[in-house]
Amino acid sequence: MLKKIKTPFTEMMKIDYPIIAAPMFLVSNADIVVQASESGGIGTFPALNYRPIEKYVEALKEIKSRTKKPIGVNIIVNKSNARQNEDLKHALDNGVELFITSLGSPKEVIKEAHKNGAKVLCDVTNLEHALKVQDMGADGVIAVSSGAGGHAGPISPLVLIPWLKTRLQIPIVAAGGISHGSMMSAVLALGASGVSVGTRFIASYEAQVDEAYKEAIIKSTPEDIVMTTRVSGTPAAVINTPYVQKIGTDLPWAMKVLKDHKMTKKYMVPLIHLMGMKSLEEAASKPTWKTVWTAGQSVGLVEEILSVKEIYEKLITEYDESVKNLSSLGLD
Template sequence: MKISNKMTQELNIEQPIIMAPMFLVSNEAMMKAAIESGMMGVFPSLNFRNEGELENVLNNLKEYKETHPEFSGNYGVNLIVQRSNPLYEKHLKICIDHKVPFYITSLGNPKPVIDLAHSYGAKVYCDVTNIDHATKCAKLGCDGFIAVGQGAGGHAGPSPLHLLVPSLKYHFPEIPIVAAGGIANGKGILSALSLGAMGVSIGTRFINSTESSVSNAYKQGIIDAKMEDIVLTEKLSGTPCNIINTPYAKKLGYKQNWFEKLLSTNKTTKKYFKMLVQINGMKKLEDAIRPNNYKTLWCAGQSVELINDILPTKEITERLLRELDEAYELLQQELLAVNLSK
């Protein structure tokens, strides 16, 4: 089944799939594999925080794309646009200087990204979890929405995709929608497309790719976990974030105490307190992905329920597309059977 729509055409990709940006997981090898597989590979700029790292990976990806015209994928960057991100302005300038072709913005006002990206023809999709935020992003001129629903890894939304995507489609019929949350097989892709999405964003499935450099324990944790093992925590960034409910996560707790909530909402302190929470959270997560670390804080979505192996990205993508074809054919057969029975 060949899918070509406004999203795939504008983003210059063959498949309607975005490899979701994952903090401390997404790496250069995964982005190159996404490009080879015909997808859009996106990484958080915060994965490359040391001096010169972001410039280096952007140079490498641009060169890889240019020297492999036979590959039908593309690459982009995820920017946390909250004021509490101390590297936001620096990373945005680096990305603009390197003419990154695609951006996903999260957790703040995307206007500077949209304006600068559009100055050279790049596209900007905004993470949204409700109609109010989507309305603000649409008025600012965003090119698409990442509809983040229940069950997504990392910063999940409160609404199920079967409500969020059709609602966005109704209010913004001309803006491409990408469904994110709980998708790990072809049936999930077909379901999202049937709701009105033009594509899907898949993260957790690609943590268990061979190109992913997280610890084997993390990957095994995804295989062992079930959907009920995914819990929301406020302890890592101040914003509810989905993780695997490991013993260490239980020990750490999931909710901010009353004093932490006070600091995170007070006009005077919230910027700096959120920055402190995020820095501490990043350090905890960075420690957790390393081998032989008992402080297991592993971000993942509820799609762990459907993940049972570790495969190269290309094989994962080929399986997803094969499953999509099979799911579509099965649906046609079932609809035909219903019609014949009438």
């Protein structure tokens, strides 16, 4: 196995490999985070995976007692998350080294994190947003492209990463469609300095989700992934289960009108988010006919359940083989 992969992102975070175990709603847990960081990458989790907030504080303390390596916390920074300030404070109090912000302005997180020497990566799907967060002082961006699980971006990583690279001075971490080391070498060649891997870690021994969810990850192909607005009002990638087929992938007409109307939007958006979180919670943790499982197109290359450590070793070995194969294709 490679001793280290040196990129601007690994240098910034003082880690061996530029692989983030992505923060996945209801999937990421203490075991995944600890094992990812201990494997030389960096484990992250959404603060909202732990409710009430006392459980979140317990999780932070447990993770920090089990690894001395850097870890990360994902904070939703829009108004529907009333906990965001508390989540940030507790993470900083417990020495969290990395924050990943989603769905809103990261200004406050950047300001507070930098006081502690922590780094902030911001989810972006286009250049306009990336330039905004760079101007705010973000330490890097996570380029969320088409193919990602959950809230995927609309642009191919083949275009998004080089496009961001033309104007950004901060590291770019690629997210979407990465479950094999050759994909990692491809995005690094495009200008990324790290990868955020989510779907692959759902099919891990450490993931405490229903076994049927893991089996669905292994058996699904990229063609089984569909985009739906039913979960949160924002397009999200899910496995096309019979339940998803039954309810359809668009919001009901009345909800869509209320969501889009400026007078009712501020009430409707948090309500849709809450309803979506409840349905995801049921589907991930127990057998239910309301099966909504988030996943990305990279399911196509997930063929077995492995430990987090084994997934890291596999990704790095595949990456090494891919780089060696590419070097043999150089110009004579």
